[in-house]
Amino acid sequence: AVVSTQSTGERDIMSVDGVSNNDVLKELSLKFLSNCRLFPWHKAKIYLESISSQRLLYEQTIGHSMATKYPMASAYLQKFVKTWINQVSSGDVLEEVYDFLGTMLSNPTSQIGYRIYTFDDGEQYVATRETMAMCSKGTTGLQTWQACLTLCKWATENKHVFKNRKVLELGCGVGLLGCVISRFCSHITLSDHHESVLSAAQHTLQINCVENGKVVPLDWTTRGPVEEEYDVTIAADVVFDPRVLPHLVQTIKKNLSSPHRKDQVSYICSTVRNKETYGKFLDEIDEQGLVITDLDVSGLKSTYFSGADVVKLIKLEL
Secondary structure, eight states: OOEEEEEOSSSEEEEETTEEHHHHHHHHHHHHHTTOSSOOHHHHGGGSSSHHHHHHHHHHTTTOHHHHHSOOOHHHHHHHHHHHHHHOTTOOOOHHHHHHHHHHHTSOOOSEEEEEEOSSTTSSOEEEEEESSSSBTTBSTTSOOHHHHHHHHHHHHOGGGTTTOEEEEESOTTSHHHHHHTTTSSEEEEEESOHHHHHHHHHHHHHTTOOSEEEEEOOTTTOOSOSSOOSEEEEESOOOOGGGHHHHHHHHHHTTOOTTOSSOEEEEEEEOSOHHHHHHHHHHHHHTTOEEEEEOOTTOOOTTOOSOSOEEEEEEEO
């Protein structure tokens, strides 16, 4: 990274690779709050050069009001603070950082904690309680995945799609997507089948004060659609098990087939980890006679996107 400093008299304005220090600090803050595994320490170096600059970083990360309100996984925090200390070349570390590490080390280490997201540049935050483990309690639904983050960003930039509409989410996970979309629609129902996931989603609605949403159990393989009718059906990161794909597509179709509602539509966002599995999903859609429209998400910009994954967003209609 290229770090430059431009003197303005009373203070210095720092930049990394031509990006202003305010934008860099904002990015660092958002990545920390979301428990980013690959925190950009090369950009943080300019904030580790002195006690005063460390304090700026501290206030936007460890000392951030949202981080204080919603405690993160101690395993993540310990790693973050230890890396901070190791990255300070002068050895002169902000006292609060040492104090914070001492507190962390005096308590049991946990991989469960809050992650905090924003998709509108910090105007509103959403907190979710997640695990750092890829699979926990027999499910992968207790952490947020790439396609969910993509659909959250897309929905935030396309609020009109959900305005005054009743929404059903399939495979809601911890509830991040449903919580984000609740701000744009008239009502949203989050559904999943795993007991721990349903509990996590309910917790997300409660701590984010969502009053126009609810959580219900729904197993695509043994039950049809929920009794209510919906205008929009959404799902993210649900295309991974070939065995349940026929049931998933049938559930989507049934929720698009209400005679009492017009212009019903479904938005499904997927990370294409296995081309054969995703191809089977598209084949199932074709067999059910649904109309597919590919939506371009390549231009979406977010602090949370790694850029390494192939993410597809499709619109389905009868």
